[in-house]
Structures are given as structure tokens and as C-alpha cells.
Amino acid sequence: MAEIENFRLNDAKEQRLAVKFCVKLGKSTTETFAMLNTAYGDVAMKHTACFKWHECFKDSRQSIEDDERPGRPSTSTDDPHIDKINTLVRANRHLTVREFAEECGISVGFCYEILTKRLKMHRIAAKLVPRLLTDEQKTHHVQVCQELLDRSEDENFLSRIITGDELWVYGFDIKTKVQLSQWIGETSPNSKDP
Known part of the structure; x- marks a missing residue:
């Protein structure tokens, strides 16, 4: 934008x-x-x-710039506020706009503008976000699979494995939809509902 x-x-x-x-x-x-x-x-x-x-x-004007407008310039959407909100979002994506605004000491409107227009983020709601594995989790999966293959002495070992779509189920406290939603950016992986 x-x-x-x-x-x-x-x-x-x-x-x-x-x-x-x-x-x-x-x-x-x-x-x-x-x-x-x-x-x-x-x-x-x-x-x-x-x-x-x-x-x-x-009438002999030289500048192509807009004239200065009266009033105080907005300091709520300056770089320090953008950096602070970006840091807060990276630390906890489940916070609401109001919580970010209170933490930074700016209005909810300016905070929302920073999140959506400057940081290009939007909020998604999902009770479960499967298939968003960290690099460490992916490496662990590969190691476990390799160990299974190494243990097998039977040549028909792979034909006896039943595979299916993987579903990760986590126990969690029941929360509201807003508490479960999170902020994601343009480059974040897409969330999938269960």
C-alpha cells in the first residue's frame, strides 16, 4: 500500500x-x-x-510540493511506533488492536492503520492451526522417519505402513474466537481450519 x-x-x-x-x-x-x-x-x-x-x-510559483497544512503533524504512525507494534506482534500474535494501542499509548484507529496498512497484516480466526511446523519440528519428523526405516529389517516394511492425512490435535482451554485469532502478514503461511 x-x-x-x-x-x-x-x-x-x-x-x-x-x-x-x-x-x-x-x-x-x-x-x-x-x-x-x-x-x-x-x-x-x-x-x-x-x-x-x-x-x-x-503567478511565479516555483515549488511543485504541496503547501504545509495547518495543525500538528501526526506522531502516532511514525517509525518508532511502527517498530514497537511490529515487535509486539512478533512476540504475541493473539493480542487485540486495543491491547497493542494501550501498550504503545496511541489510539486504536492509528494502531489498526499501522497493523493493516503499514505492516500489511490481517487477522485470521482459527481454533487449530495445523501444518504450521517450525524448522525444528520438521527436522524431528525427518529423524523419526529415518530411524523407522533404519530399524526395519523386513523388506516389506513400507508396504505394511498405513498412511493418511496428518492431523495435529492440541489440548487447549476454551477461548473466544477473538482470543483464538491471530495477526498474520503477507508472507506468513496460510492458516488452515481443522
């Missing part, structure tokens, strides 16, 4: 620069708008925005 926002911001700046160039060439606002539509198509700036920037550059 951040890449899309950066692309849109860069694209807008590029179009403003094109408007500034057209003003220097002496093009009218209508000609400038037509040229932007030809060059950028569906993503071209709107008619009123083009006219506004054309007038600004005509």
Missing part, C-alpha cells in the same frame, strides 16, 4: 512539473489539460486541479 501511495505522490509531482513546463511554453490551461490527458490518460489530474496549478505557476 505504501508503494501505491508513493507512486501516486510521485505521479502527481510529475504532472505538476508537466503543468509548470506548459506554463513556461505559454500554453493555455485548456491546452495543458488536454496534453495531460493525452500523456497520462485515466490517471491524469482533474480539470480543476490542473487549472489551479496552472494559475499558481503562472
